[in-house]
Amino acid sequence: MERVAVGSTNPVKVAATERVVEELFEATVVGVAVDSGVPDQPTGRAETVTGAENRAARALEADTDATYGVGIEGGVADIGERPGLYLIMWAAVADGERLERGGGPSLRLPDDIADRIRAGEELGPVLDGVLDTDGIKERVGAAGVLTGEVVDRESALTHAVAGAFGPFVTEFY
Template sequence: MHNVVTATTNPAKIQAILAAFELIYGEGSCHIDAISVDTGVPEQPIGSEETRAGARNRVENARAVRPNADFWVAIEAGIDEGSTFSWVVIESADQRGEARSATLPLPEVILEKVREGEELGPVMSHYTGIDKIGRKEGAIGVFTKGALTRSSVYHQAVVLALSPFHNAIYGQRG
């Protein structure tokens, strides 16, 4: 059984991580240890690099808190070029996988509030009336009429970030 430390307590993120690990390693193959750690970036990261830095920082901080795990996983959501997206970073003792999620274009009315310094989740909650939307379907669920959710989009990125861990060709040279 793999001990997987998630650098988040967000249910949408944990659901995606568990589903991806079970897809790759088999049902019941993982134990999730969810912890809250600092990102080292603003609450609402702007740009790909700041968002990826937040995910990397989460993994580093999770490793410091729970050093005896098989995997450490972080998902950091951000805003870039008028869209929301996420970076996923996964580390084992000797390897790292990273993947960027699909992006969702945001309406200008939402982007204006984010540019003024507000976080996407509370802005979306204000416009939709859905309390703590970021821990549920997120903006993605609202704007895709439920066809996609935060968790479903995260799931795909986690699967992609896991690819170096179970494909031997990543370790081959030339």
């Protein structure tokens, strides 16, 4: 049986990975605490992807029994000349030889929340303050809040993880 190490102990990130892996092969999925190597609130696609890549590689290093390391990172980014600041999600999968990536949905943040993020605050705590909640990023996340829970954080991250696993499990790469 394969073993997959997720570079986070966040239950939503582990569950998103389990959801993908159970469709692909028989495996045990475990979360391991690793440093992303990027700020708590990554800004821009490059920084967000780098965080996911670092988590994937470090998860594989931390769990020497793992066949794959998975890194998942949420960030914020401007999208060219379009108005607004967007929530973005990226995942990376490493097997010790290859490193592949996949992206999740992008959602425009409300202007008042975007202003606070641009001023240096982190999205999860900002949403917790606005919604009077605690730990929203470990439940429905910003994706759930911004889509009326049609898409929650786990399902949004599932798409990113599936995209990163694609080159390992299909013959097209």
